[in-house]
Amino acid sequence: MRKIVIAIDGFSACGKSSTAKEVASQLGYSYIDSGAMYRAVTLYFHQNYVTIDNPKEVSKAIDEINISFNFNERKAFSETYLNGLNVEGEIRKMYISEQVSRISAIPEVRKNMVSQQRKLGKKKGVVMDGRDIGSNVFPDAELKIFMKADLTVRAERRQAELLEKDQLIPIPEIEKNLVARDKMDSEREENPLIIPDDAYIVDTSELTLPEQVEYVLQLATEKMIKYDG
Numbered sequence: 001m002r003k004i005v006i007a008i009d010g011f012s013a014c015g016k017s018s019t020a021k022e023v024a025s026q027l028g029y030s031y032i033d034s035g036a037m038y039r040a041v042t043l044y045f046h047q048n049y050v051t052i053d054n055p056k057e058v059s060k061a062i063d064e065i066n067i068s069f070n071f072n073e074r075k076a077f078s079e080t081y082l083n084g085l086n087v088e089g090e091i092r093k094m095y096i097s098e099q100v101s102r103i104s105a106i107p108e109v110r111k112n113m114v115s116q117q118r119k120l121g122k123k124k125g126v127v128m129d130g131r132d133i134g135s136n137v138f139p140d141a142e143l144k145i146f147m148k149a150d151l152t153v154r155a156e157r158r159q160a161e162l163l164e165k166d167q168l169i170p171i172p173e174i175e176k177n178l179v180a181r182d183k184m185d186s187e188r189e190e191n192p193l194i195i196p197d198d199a200y201i202v203d204t205s206e207l208t209l210p211e212q213v214e215y216v217l218q219l220a221t222e223k224m225i226k227y228d229g
């Protein structure tokens with residue numbers, strides 16, 4: 001069957017990446033976590049004390065950043081590398097979550113990331129999750145999903161995830177971060193988080209992960225049949 005592009009956008013911690021990963025694995029597609037790319041850029045800016053309102057420093061930093069994904073056979077998922085170093089654990093930490101929306105709002109950062117993401121999806125057969133995938137990176141994506149969920153549900157899910165990595169963060173702190181990021185991501189000038197007109201909206205508050213995956217797979221199959229003919 002003809003390969004398609006599946007764009008999964010939405011708010012933080014709704015289950016976008018978990019769903020995207022499983023859908024990609026079941027379809028034999030590649031999975032690209034666009035948020036990991038912005039997180040890696042944020043880590044680089046943090047480590048190198050890049051002044052974000054200095055365009056020269058920002059340009060220089062962007063030129064020095066090389067992001068790649070390598071499949072970890074043991075863990076069965078792709079990990080993020082920044083200039084050859086595995087940063088998968090570091091980029092998920094709270095101090096990165098607290099800075100990432102400011103960095104991802106910088107037009108030059110977005111221009112560069114979007115261009116890399118388009119290259120990664122050029123051959124189709126890709127599931128990409130983020131904020132502007134269906135609206136901006138792949139406006140012609142055959143399937144667009146927009147995920148949302150109740151704030152407390154999202155914070156509890158994120159807390160459980162961080163706890164698995166030995167980071168105990170109180171729910172109010174996580175909620176504060178999610179709300180702040182949703183606001184910044186939705187209100188920025190460049191490629192804000194919006195719901196594309198042709199997206200399927202999925203509220204995951206009361207769904208299980210397998211239910212979400214099943215729903216997206218069902219839609220993907222319908223689209224593949226449609227675009228095959």
Ligand code: CDP
Nearest residue numbers: 012013034035038100101104130131132181
């Ligand atoms: O996993 P979580 O939902 O917490 O966030 P993420 O997908 O890792 O994305 C981290 C941040 O990167 C978001 O809050 C956005 O500021 C930014 N981002 C973006 O601007 N555009 C994308 N396509 C993906 C992420």
Ligand code: CDP
Nearest residue numbers: 012013014015016017018157161207208209
């Ligand atoms: O990518 P995004 O930030 O939207 O969310 P995620 O990282 O995929 O999901 C956050 C956590 O919620 C993960 O640990 C998922 O396993 C969990 N979860 C979910 O995604 N969907 C459910 N229905 C229940 C839990």
